[in-house]
Amino acid sequence: MQSSRWWNTSHPASLGDVIAFLGQGRMGAPMARRLVDAGHKVTTWRRGSGTSAADAVEGAELVITMLSDPAAVREVLTAALPGLRPGATVVEMSTIGPEAVRELRALLPASAGLVDAPVLGSVGPAADGTLTVLAGGDLSACREVLAVFGSVRELGPLGAGAAMKIAVMSALVPAQVLLAETFAYGEAHGVDRDALAGVLSGTPLGTLAERLRVPSAETRYSLAHAAKDLELGAWAGATMATAARARLQEARAAGLGERDLTAIAAHTAVSRTESKAVPLNLPVIPATNGMYSHAVRVGDMLYVSGQAAFDEQGHIVGEGSMTAQAEHVFQVIARILADQGATFGDVAFIRTYLTDMDARAEYGAVRRRYITGTPPASTTVEVSKLFMPGLLLEVDLIVALPG
Template identity: 85%
Template sequence: MGAPMARRLVEAGHEVTTWRRSDGVPVATAVDGADLIITMLSDPAAVREVLTAALPGLRPGATVVEMSTIGPGAVRELRALLPASVGLVDAPVLGSVGPAAEGTLTVLAGGDVAGWREVLGVFGSVRECGPLGSGAAMKIAVMSALVPAQVLLAETFAYGEAHGVDRNALIDVLSGTPLGTLAERLRVPSPETRYSLAHATKDLELGAWQGATMATAARARMREALAAGLGERDLTAIAGHTGGGAPRSRAVPLNLSTIPATNGMYSHAVRAGDTLYISGQAAFDEHGNIVGAGSMEAQAEHVFQVVSRILADQGAGFEDVVFIRTYLTDMEERAALGRVRRKYITGTPPASTTVEVSKLFMPGLLLEMDLIVALPR
């Protein structure tokens, strides 16, 4: 997306410096002296990493326009990260590589765009959504409808196939309904990746909330496709994956972009049927720094917050937790842990085991917790 967007800025007469992580040039050098910095990256972690590295090169009075799909929470984190003298606008887009090249994207802008409306107009139509973060929220809300709708159609095709309904005939009938445009998109899956299945899954994860039952079911189907190796394929590949004979993965790994990334040697959680196994969670941030150093209550609060996000992603809550196992480096701290735990475990308590260990995997960690959850049907 970034390359055709940069070309449009050049064609419009703007002086443009482009940068990507493979360039080998420090991003702080690339942004040095720029009035406007535009980011178009894959996920919240990538945006935080790049803008943190760019901080030394950002001049007072510059504006960052964040055009990736990262959600309103990540936009708030960026506002806290950037100096007060640097402006911030969130402006994710609707559209893929083709519309980016043609200048027909829809830009969903949040924050004060008064000085940059003309520049953003180079990419397509600009819709001002409100205060900072509202553009990011609008983008996630839209994708929370569009992506599950395509999964629904894929399952509709699978039902038709199982009952002898010709797929093209079914799409012809659907073309006369409000679902017609999406159905046509799935008639022949795109050979080029315009909107990857991995990015679509990430967008659904960013919009996870406990009441989103349809989006939760769609995420489960999408993660099966990811486990089958379709992450870099276009989202329309879901239509071929979801069929009567499509293999169903017994174990579906879950790695949320809204919590610190793993080291690649484990997943945050794994879903097997209606059971969710949550890996040991500990109090560290996306940079690997300890959260709440020396405080059991602060570390426990962080762990329970992370677990709550994983549960919400699967349409569950703490009332669905079956078993908790907690490792403490000092059993004398169990009362402090209990004060935090009682804020989250308010009903009938689950089965639990608490053990004292000499140390955990990172110096400074005081506890680690893993859980087993019975997911709502």
């Protein structure tokens, strides 16, 4: 067990100390290179590299995380805990929101320091060292290291940086969605795109309008990350951000998640005339046979096809076990819901097909672990067989998406 005597062992990182940098995506890779160029000893790690996160952080005075979302940060830091040096400082630079920062403080041992330091800026500023670092917490162990990335704004106690980042993005992202709709309106009414951008250049929106006028071919800030940032900042009074979030979720569902946020301009123009039915087939769940989509989004409603327990090779998962097959089905459904920013609390209707009604108690025990609180509308029926021999159940849903 770690002792509280380690509380005061943190000290400013020097060039002789090792920095572990977890996350080597679009932002993480150039940021790690900045540290190396500044003379620091850096151990880099990415998921799927074959090296454990615990091995990557072993002996490091500073552990920096730059990952995709709160779930990824929790997963990676949990895996890293066995290798975390007593007295090390974790600098969380992803965009995860203040609630997730508080969860990390509870996750980490008392011996570890924690600083939240998300950044403003994209890939270019990450490489140039011109990011704006929004920092919360005690920076005494990492102030000089953070300065390598750009200008550091010390904003107050732990969580202040994460809250500031979400607040800023809650203005910048909806503004770009609004401008995408502005260009779509202009196009529909014969307004020249360049002329419109020229007029907007004389307003406070000019810089953002220029970005949208010629969308970036390079992904500097992905549309999926923009949608995630607005999901993290969701609150009841955020009407404009809510509308922008729905537009981004629609574009993400259409397969634009890995494109730059500026791709929302072309998507908005096309969506004026195209069907609002958007098929969804996620890479994290088994592929379909090409005759159906796992889900279809129409506006704020999601229709999920019957989900059954088979893997990527088409083999039955949990053959002969209602409990095992039900668990697999609900895990797949959870991934589909999460992709659309939804939870099981957003399910409006669920329909279950069982090959043996006598096994409904086993199915119900699994279902109650996922669907809690007031249950949705529901139908459960017994059928003689399903589309693949050995399947014991199939579940389809209708979901009212948030916002």
